[in-house]
Amino acid sequence: MPHFTFSALPGLLLWNKHSIYYCYHNFTFTGILQTPAGHGNLSMLSNDSIIHEVFIDYYGDILVKMENNVIFYSKINTRDAVKLHLWTNYTTRAFIFLSTSGQTYFLYALDDGTIQIQDYPLRLEAQSIAFTTKDKCPYVAFHNNVAHVFYFLDKGEALTVWTQIVYPENTGLYVIVESYGPKILQESHDISFEAAFGYCTKTLTLTFYQNVDYERISDYFETQDNHTGLVLVQFRPSEYSKTCPIAQKVSDVGCHHHDFSYVIEKSYLRHQPSKNLRVRYIWGEYGCPLRLDFTEKFQPVVQLFDDNGYVKDVEANFIVWEIHGRDDYSFNNTMAQSGCLHEAQTWKSMIELNKHLPLEEVWGPENYKHCFSYAIGKPGDLNQPYEIINSSNGNHIFWPMGHSGMYVFRVKILDPNYSFCNLTAMFAIETFGLIPSPSVYLVASFLFVLMLLFFTILVLSYFRYMRIYRRYIYEPLHKPQRKRKKN
Numbered sequence: 001m002p003h004f005t006f007s008a009l010p011g012l013l014l015w016n017k018h019s020i021y022y023c024y025h026n027f028t029f030t031g032i033l034q035t036p037a038g039h040g041n042l043s044m045l046s047n048d049s050i051i052h053e054v055f056i057d058y059y060g061d062i063l064v065k066m067e068n069n070v071i072f073y074s075k076i077n078t079r080d081a082v083k084l085h086l087w088t089n090y091t092t093r094a095f096i097f098l099s100t101s102g103q104t105y106f107l108y109a110l111d112d113g114t115i116q117i118q119d120y121p122l123r124l125e126a127q128s129i130a131f132t133t134k135d136k137c138p139y140v141a142f143h144n145n146v147a148h149v150f151y152f153l154d155k156g157e158a159l160t161v162w163t164q165i166v167y168p169e170n171t172g173l174y175v176i177v178e179s180y181g182p183k184i185l186q187e188s189h190d191i192s193f194e195a196a197f198g199y200c201t202k203t204l205t206l207t208f209y210q211n212v213d214y215e216r217i218s219d220y221f222e223t224q225d226n227h228t229g230l231v232l233v234q235f236r237p238s239e240y241s242k243t244c245p246i247a248q249k250v251s252d253v254g255c256h257h258h259d260f261s262y263v264i265e266k267s268y269l270r271h272q273p274s275k276n277l278r279v280r281y282i283w284g285e286y287g288c289p290l291r292l293d294f295t296e297k298f299q300p301v302v303q304l305f306d307d308n309g310y311v312k313d314v315e316a317n318f319i320v321w322e323i324h325g326r327d328d329y330s331f332n333n334t335m336a337q338s339g340c341l342h343e344a345q346t347w348k349s350m351i352e353l354n355k356h357l358p359l360e361e362v363w364g365p366e367n368y369k370h371c372f373s374y375a376i377g378k379p380g381d382l383n384q385p386y387e388i389i390n391s392s393n394g395n396h397i398f399w400p401m402g403h404s405g406m407y408v409f410r411v412k413i414l415d416p417n418y419s420f421c422n423l424t425a426m427f428a429i430e431t432f433g434l435i436p437s438p439s440v441y442l443v444a445s446f447l448f449v450l451m452l453l454f455f456t457i458l459v460l461s462y463f464r465y466m467r468i469y470r471r472y473i474y475e476p477l478h479k480p481q482r483k484r485k486k487n
Contacts, residue, residue: 010180011076013062017050018043020064024077026178033064033074033081036133045083046070047090055096057104061122069094073126075242082133082242084125096120130243137244139167140199142237153185158209163235166201174238175204181231186211208233259283262406268328270347279324281428286408289428294404297332297396300389302411302425314423315391316415319363321347323408323426333395336382340371343380346387365416388414404432 014021019040020033032040042064043050049068056062060076068090074081088094093109108116130136144163151159167173179187190205212227214220237244264277281289292298302314322329327347335344343349345363354362369376389395399405406428413423 013054013056015051015054015064020051020054020062020074020081022079026180029077031079033072034079035072035081035083042066042072042081045072053096055098057098057122058102061126063096063104063122065094065096073129073242075240075244077236077240078242080242082129084129087120087125126242135241135243137241138171138239139165139173139237139244141166142244144235146235153208153210155210155212155214158207160205160207162203162205164201164203165237166199169195169198169200171200171239173200174202176236176238177204177206178234178236179231180234182229184227184229185209185231264324264326264405265403268326268405270325270327277324281406281408286426286428289406289430291430291432292399294399294401294431294433297398298429299394299396300409300411300427301391302413304423313391314413314418316413316418317368317388317390318411318413318415319347319388320397320409320411321359323360323410325359326405326407328400328403328405329397329407331385331387331389331395332398333386333393334383335371335386338371338386338388338393338395340382340386341374341379342371342377343382343384344371344386344388345369346384360410360412363414364412364422365414365418368414368416399431401433404430406430 010026011024012022014023019042021031022033023030033042034040035042035045037045043066046066047068047070049066049070051064052067053065054062055065056076062074062076062081064072064074064081066072069088069092070086070090071084072081073084087106088108095107095109097105097107099105104120104122106118106120108118110116142163142165144161146161146163153159163175163177165173165175177187177189179185185208188207188209192203192205194201194203208231210227212223214223217223259280259282261278261280264279266273266276269277300318300320302318304311304314338344345368347363350363350367351359354367371377386393386395407430408426408428411425411427413419
């Protein structure tokens with residue numbers, strides 16, 4: 001079974017029931033993870049148990065969990081694995097997973113049918129084993145100024161980054177730069193060296209640029225396409241061990257457009273059109289979408305800026321709406337939970353009252369009415385979602401669990417006493433996650449109906465056959481013709 005270390009890099013792990021095979025550095029560094037006993041059979045150090053799960057986190061840590069919950073630890077670019085302390089008993093069913101913040105957890109399935117989650121202090125466990133085995137990182141520090149995952153280069157632009165390694169004298173370490181993808185960028189290198197107090201410091205400055213003249217060429221678009229693409233660059237030290245803090249950092253240097261198109265299912269749209277809606281995501285206008293697991297609730301934080309920068313957080317009431325007409329999201333607070341004494345304003349009610357206006361004008365500070373007085377409005381149904389948000393009411397947006405999606409929201413300040421200006425903003429959310437499987441009862445009901453239909457057809461076919469059989473059992477299908485007598 002393969003497990004790619006980073007999806008964009010040519011490196012992967014393979015494993016069978018007993019051993020882990022590694023392929024690093026563009027498949028030039030291969031082998032079997034060795035144990036302290038001098039062999040690659042992990043089962044021999046775990047009471048003949050077999051490999052149950054291989055787990056890699058954001059930082060290059062590799063955990064190999066056996067079926068009896070014995071755990072081995074390794075790291076990307078290293079050749080050996082060590083056995084960690086036993087964390088749970090041999091018989092408990094356990095699974096390792098990672099939260100969105102990078103924290104490692106154990107998920108236990110207990111005998112009484114319940115599930116339990118427990119933090120796993122991977123960093124402390126690794127340091128404890130390293131202290132016992134006297135494993136040390138060959139360098140003291142390894143830094144760079146790569147602040148983003150993606151860098152976009154246009155014509156005439158250049159990107160300069162640096163990386164620095166500090167190591168003890170006489171060890172001869174250096175920085176390796178590897179790039180993957182089309183050869184569309186030139187590179188220039190500058191190395192500086194410094195030694196003091198028994199330590200050496202090497203700094204590599206690297207500049208990426210294009211040296212293509214697009215003027216007065218006959219095949220302009222073809223030349224432009226040939227020099228557009230995605231290049232991945234990796235910085236890593238020449239030597240590495242399990243105690244080094246960060247396995248690697250990969251940066252993407254691209255020269256391509258980042259607008260894209262996507263399709264919204266018609267059933268997710270407010271006005272229920274007859275066909276799906278195809279929309280264009282304009283990165284320059286909407287910005288980078290915030291990626292959220294669709295199990296996470298989200299409360300927008302609105303900040304006020306002027307020409308000089310940040311002013312303050314907005315504490316007033318505001319509303320949000322999806323600019324393309326999606327309404328497959330909701331709010332966790334009901335009107336009753338928010339303290340309403342009568343039915344609050346909603347997008348549905350405001351659209352009904354202002355059918356002649358576009359969506360962005362049907363509701364705003366000019367027609368806002370609060371729901372906290374008996375003198376205004378009618379009691380109505382207070383179990384409806386409360387669609388007004390502020391920094392203190394705890395109202396969050398939550399997402400549908402059955403599908404992921406892209407949402408582009410516009411924000412409008414609703415409080416009529418907040419500002420003379422019509423204050424609005426835009427943000428984008430991309431939801432993702434594991435789509436839940438269908439209900440067991442639904443699947444069982446469907447199978448029951450299917451089997452019932454099958455047996456009904458079978459029984460009807462039987463009775464139909466018996467009718468035909470009884471009709472012709474004494475009467476032949478073809479009666480012989482009688483000869484006529486001649487006079």
